[in-house]
Amino acid sequence: MAAPKRLPVDPIAEAKRQWIAHGWEPAAAGMTAVTSVIRAQQLMFARIDATLKPFGLSFARYEMLRLLAFTRSGRMPMASAIARLQVHPTSVTNTVDRLARDGLVTREPHPIDGRAAMLVITPAGLDLVEDATVALNENVFEDVGLTDDDTAELVRIIARFRKDSGDFTDPRPQPDPL
Template sequence: MANRPLPIDPLAEARRQWLAHGWTEAADGMAVVTSVMRAQQLLLARVDATLKPFRLTFARYEVLRLLAFTRTGSMPLSSIVARLQVHPTSLSSTAERLVRDGLALREPHPHDGRAALLSLTDAGRDLVSRATDALNDEVFSRPGLTSEDASDLVSIVARLRKNAGDFADPRPVPDPL
C-alpha cells in the first residue's frame, strides 16, 4: 500500500459511478459497505502491526483478553465462541495455537464431561497485559476520529449490527422492591 494519499477518494468515485449507471437505490448501500470494509482494513493493519512483536494475531489476542477478564482466567470453549461470535472451528484452531505456545491450557470441564475449558497461563496473562498496553497506546487511544465521531460511529454500527440480528436489547430489569 502506498503511504501517500490518493488525489481522489476512490469510494466517492465508485458512488459517483453507481449513480451515473442508474443504480441510485444501491449507491448509498454500496458506499456504506465499501467504506466499512476499507475502514476495517485500515484498522486491522494498525492492530496487526502493534501485535506483531508479541507474535499474536487479533483472534489470539481477543481470546487471551477475554480469558483475562474472567475471575478465574478460564472459560468453556462454547462460551468463548458465543462471546467472540466466531465459528467453533476457528476457535479450536486458535485455542490449539495458544496451548502450543504455552499461553493457555485446554482442560476438561469440571461439571460437563462433554465440554472443555480454556484457561490462561501466567505467560498468557503477562503477554495479553503487555499487548493490551501496546494496543491502548498505539491504536485504541487514537483511532483516527474525535471522541464524538467515535461515539457516533459505534452507535451507528451498533444499529446496523442489531438490525442484522447480531444482538438484542437486554430485557428491562425491574426496580428492586
C-alpha cells in the same frame, strides 16, 4: 514501514459516481457505505496488526487471551468463548490450538459436562495479553483517528445496525430483589 502514497481521488467516491452513471443509483449509497466500512476496517486492522506483531499475536489470538483474562478465574467453557467472540467454532478451535501450542492457554476437562472443555489462560498468556493491551491502548485505541464525538456517534450507529441485524438484544431488566 513507509506510508502508502495518497491517491489523488477517493476511489469509493469514484465508485459511487460510476454506480450512478451505470444506472444503479438506488444502490449507490449502500455500496458506498459497505465499501467505506470495509476500507475503514482494513485501515484499523493495519494498525492493530503492526502493534500486535512484536507480541507474536493476531487479533483473534489477542481477543481470546483478553476474553480469558477478563474472567474472574482465567477460565471459561469453550462454548462460552465461541458465543462471546461471535466467530465460527472452527476458527476458535484453531486459535485455541495455536495458543495452547505456544503455552498461552490450556484445555481442561469441564467440571460438569464431560464432553466440553474449559479454556484456561496460563501465567505466560496473562503476562503477554497485559503487555499487548498496553500497546494497543497506546497505539490504537486511545486515538483511532476520530474526534471523541465522531467516535461516539460511529459506535452508536454501528451498534444500532448490529442490533437491528439480530447481533444482540437489549438485556431484560433484572427483577427487584425479594
